[in-house]
Amino acid sequence: MAKSKRRAFKKGGSGQSRKDKDDSTRTDIIEKSDMDNERFKAYYQAQNLVPEDEWEIFYDALKQHLPTTFRVAGSRQVANSLNRMIKDVHVPALSKVIFEGQEIPPPAQIPWYPDGLAWHFNVPKKILRKSPEFKKFHSFLVFETEVGNVSRQEAVSMLPPLFLEVEPHHKVMDMCAAPGSKTAQLLEALHAQDSVTATSIPSGLLVANDSDHKRTHLLIHQSARLPSPALVVTNLDASIYPIMKIDAPVGPNGEKRTQQLLFDRILCDVPCSGDGTMRKNLGIWKNWQPMDGNGLHGLQVRILQRAMKLLKPEGRIVYSTCSLNPVENEAVLTAALKSNPDFYLVDVSSMLPALKRRPGLSSWRPSVDRSINTAYATYEEFQASQFANDNPNTKLTEGHWPPKDVERYDLPRSMRIYPHLQDTGGFFVAVLERRAQTDMNANEKKREASYSEELPETKKPRLEKEANEAEPSTALETDADIEIEAEASPVKDVAVDAKEDEAEATSTSASVAAPGKGKKKEKASGGGTFKEHPYTFLSPTDPILLHCIERLSLNSDFPSSNVLVRNPEGDAVRSLYLANDLVKSVVEHNNYTRIRLSAAGTKVFSKQEGGKATAVGGEPQFRVLGEGLPVILPFVDPTTIITADLATLKVLVQSYYPLVSSFVEPFKSVAEARPVGSHVVRFPPEVMGSAVLTHEIVLPIWKSNVSLTLMMDKKAKSALSLRLFGDDITTAGRDAAQKHTAPASGSATPALPAKANDDVGSEMMVVVQESDLLDAMDDSEVNEAV
Ligand SMILES: C[S@@+](CC[C@H](N)C(=O)[O-])C[C@H]1O[C@@H](n2cnc3c(N)ncnc32)[C@H](O)[C@@H]1O
Secondary structure: OOHHHOEOOOOOOOOOOHHHOOHHHOOOOEOHHHOOOHHHHHHHHHOOOOOHHHHHHHHHHOOOOOOEEEEEOOOHHHHHHHHHHHHHHHHHHHOOEEEOOEEEOOOEEOOOOHHHOEEEEOOOHHHHHHOHHHHHHHHHHHHHHHOOOEEEOOHHHHHHHHHHOOOOOOEEEEOOOOOOHHHHHHHHHHOOOOOOOOOOOOOOEEEEEOOOHHHHHHHHHHHOOOOOOOEEEEOOOHHHOOOOEEEEOOOOOOOOEEEEOOEEEEEEEOOOOOHHHOOOOOHHHHHOOOHHHHHHHHHHHHHHHHHHHHEEEEEEEEEEEOOOOOOOOHHHHHHHHHHOOOEEEOOOOOOOOOOOOEEOOOOOOOOOOOOOOOOOOOHHHHHOOHHHHHOOOOOOOHHHOOOOOHHHHOHHHOEEEOHHHHOOOOEEEEEEEEOOHHHOOHHHHHHHHOHHHHOOOOOOOOOOHHHHHOOOHHHHOOOOOOOEEEOOOOOOOHHHHHHHHHHHHHOOEEEEEOOOOOEEEEEOOOOOOOOOOOOEEOOOOOHHHHHHHHHOOEOOOOOHHHEEEOOOOOOOOOEEEEOOHHHHHHHHHOOOOOOOEEEEOEEEEEEOOOOOOEOOOOOEOEEEOOOOHHHHHHHEOHHHOEEOOHHHHHHHHHOOOOEHHHOOOOHHHHHHHOOOEEEEEEEOOEEEOOEEEOOOEEEEEEEOOOEEEEOOOHHHHHHHHHHHHOOOOOHHHHHHHHOOOOOOOOOOOOOOOOOOOOOHHHOOOOOOOHHHHHHHHHHHHHHOOO
């Protein structure tokens, strides 16, 4: 088979990268002519997914190449600025591109996405490689993706966070979050108040969870693109997620109290069979069969039911899948709504009016076997059948079928997105809300209380071993009401707790007391591969912390009691993280191994390794990180910030360690007068020849005895260089150009605040080659969530 004819796939929701597989053993290579599946046709025609006369259009759309889509990410102000650049600079440059005699349409804004911040274009890879204009645009996208200003994400995958309507004060949970494209959107909503240069500290919280340990780390990596003190990452099975504790207001006698952490917003973007992604994951054509959806139904119901228990009254849940199968969608909703009568589906037909959608189905027939047997209209019919008699182990439950009173669930309020409606993948979204407590009648409350008995006995999810081992005792709590509980004893020293936690993490079993339920045996939460270090909050008088505060002249508003470290000793030895109050509360009141806490807050300071890394007196030197700077900037004394011009920035971008003496005045004298260590430089808007800096940018530098270093990750530096100077003038970029493999240069475009998001001190310089750019794009396709 010719390579050009082969297209690879990943199955939706499985997260398997094409690079994970050895070509010789792959069965996922498919010819265009293989895009046909009789079982798929028979099954979905039996469901009346679309009107009969629309079937061919729908089926044909599934076989078409999926357009490339991306979202301009980051905080609102930065995003709007980059969006203007795309509109005013890139789109005009891409209009009227003729390739092999054909006019290629430029990228266009996705009409339903708020503020026109999402784009789509449908250009074959060949054009991206060969058309100079598209090649430039492609480089721009790759670099901006690297630094987090652009998110490559399927259009339909952008929907669930929009329907969740997150605000900065909300407590938000993303139950199945990896690899994290929706988590990024949720974080952006929490950070809606960020400015161009400074990150706000939202009062809300985002708990991003995934049961897959490796994917949790991918999630942490992705979320680092929008560093947030409000983020917590956990690694648990969402269907048994424990109710965590947080601080409650102090009691009347000043006693410390805790309360259950219930969420305002929960996203359930559950694992699914993924057949809505067939346009991209072509192997689904070959392997599709209805039992995949049947098998996932139970886990999906349990995850949604668990979310319902973790939600506040009047809170909102968005349930979504990239599956077309009603068994994974409407059937899950009815099963969960049935056991939680205080929930209802919300009519969101007036939201995103430009989005073309179809109402959720009110009737469907599961297939009872692989060969599409949809003969049974109701569960009762099925149970009474010879088939059920002959096949007692089918594991099909009542919940797989529509209930008799299906009308009462308002299923048409849920949304189906089909590929032919607006040239996207297939998707399902439903918005559920919990009634205010006073609206619940006594009967409903009673049913609510018996929640745990009502949980359907469904097949155990196929999870990683360690996720199965993590069965927190509080997962069995049935009560989701907010309870203020008096602490039996004052809050213990967190450092002591952390050490105890670590000891627990290494044991194989532990006895813990579930609140109000006496002693109970619990499997070790820290089993399997959970080997995280404890989280310890530093004393505000910690000498290293005080040194960092002093070095940057942080004002007294800096939340110095919210700085934590991650090492067994609980000392400030390497990195310092900043958490907001809610994240601190989560860390302090929950055993970190039991909730398998994988990340909390964001890194702001790091020890400078090597060279002149010790200050006078032999103290280790710490520096502010690029990713941490926007978070601490609001607290930095403005008089300590050095002001510099574009010519200075150009020198800093061009070389790794320019000598202080190589700069021009007045910057040179200012830099000479500064002590060795971490400093912050602001570059005000300026025009210098063809380079235009439209917004102020603020960046961290490190001063050694004789030289300065711009503390930016190499890719962020290249992206900044391309934006500002129209070319990659960094050392890496010049090396690449010398090998005739440099990333394509773009025309000088207005600069955006750069995200300096890595640890330059320990960084290996790698030359970015043109082939890497295409691969990088491919990687983001592979990792992109659907
Ligand atoms: C559809 S993907 C989520 C995509 C993600 N929301 C995004 O936008 O990037 C489903 C995720 O659920 C995770 N998962 C599977 N079973 C789970 C469970 N029982 N609890 C939590 N996560 C689970 C998978 O590891 C996978 O990452």
